[in-house]
Amino acid sequence: MKSESTAIDMPESSSAAKGKAPLMAVSRAAKGGYRRGIAIFDFVLRLGAIVTSLAAAAAMGTSDETLPFFTQFFQFQASYDDLPTFQFFVIAMAIVAGYLVLSLPFSIVAIVRPHAAGPRLLLLILDTVALTLNTAAGAAAAAIVYLAHNGNSNTNWLAICNQYGDFCQKVSGAVVASMITVAIFVFLIVLSALALRRH
Numbered sequence: 001m002k003s004e005s006t007a008i009d010m011p012e013s014s015s016a017a018k019g020k021a022p023l024m025a026v027s028r029a030a031k032g033g034y035r036r037g038i039a040i041f042d043f044v045l046r047l048g049a050i051v052t053s054l055a056a057a058a059a060m061g062t063s064d065e066t067l068p069f070f071t072q073f074f075q076f077q078a079s080y081d082d083l084p085t086f087q088f089f090v091i092a093m094a095i096v097a098g099y100l101v102l103s104l105p106f107s108i109v110a111i112v113r114p115h116a117a118g119p120r121l122l123l124l125i126l127d128t129v130a131l132t133l134n135t136a137a138g139a140a141a142a143a144i145v146y147l148a149h150n151g152n153s154n155t156n157w158l159a160i161c162n163q164y165g166d167f168c169q170k171v172s173g174a175v176v177a178s179m180i181t182v183a184i185f186v187f188l189i190v191l192s193a194l195a196l197r198r199h
């Protein structure tokens with residue numbers, strides 16, 4: 001009786017083990033595909049953020065307009081380097097763009113090895129730092145652009161965009177591009193958090 005019960009128990013346990021093994025393999029493969037999809041989307045978003053951050057830095061760095069007057073000795077000129085806030089904006093957006101270029105290899109590693117948590121955690125931390133710098137530069141520049149468009153009657157600051165239309169158009173476009181970069185960074189951080197949560 002003992003030998004029969006042992007013989008009956010052994011096949012049941014081996015068949016149960018055989019039934020569970022393929023399910024675990026399928027589940028692991030599904031998770032790997034999910035993480036790889038997140039990593040590919042992360043890489044594409046980084047390419048888009050590089051374009052928008054470089055566009056913001058270039059638009060602000062080339063913003064320059066001189067008002068035409070009758071003599072060459074009496075001219076009014078507006079340039080980004082007249083305002084320290086705009087200078088900070090150009091430097092900050094250039095740093096953000098440089099970081100995004102340097103982060104591409106780590107994003108590729110996350111595609112090749114979707115189960116590796118180290119590169120994803122590093123990107124999450126550095127993306128948060130870059131987001132902070134990007135937001136600070138964009139918000140500071142947006143405040144100056146608002147004053148350029150509307151002025152401030154309480155402090156007798158005049159709106160200059162009626163005279164310097166091209167200058168204001170460029171700096172406004174640069175601020176918009178920086179805010180698009182901020183939105184992309186938020187998506188990147190959420191994607192990294194989702195990928196780490198699945199580990």
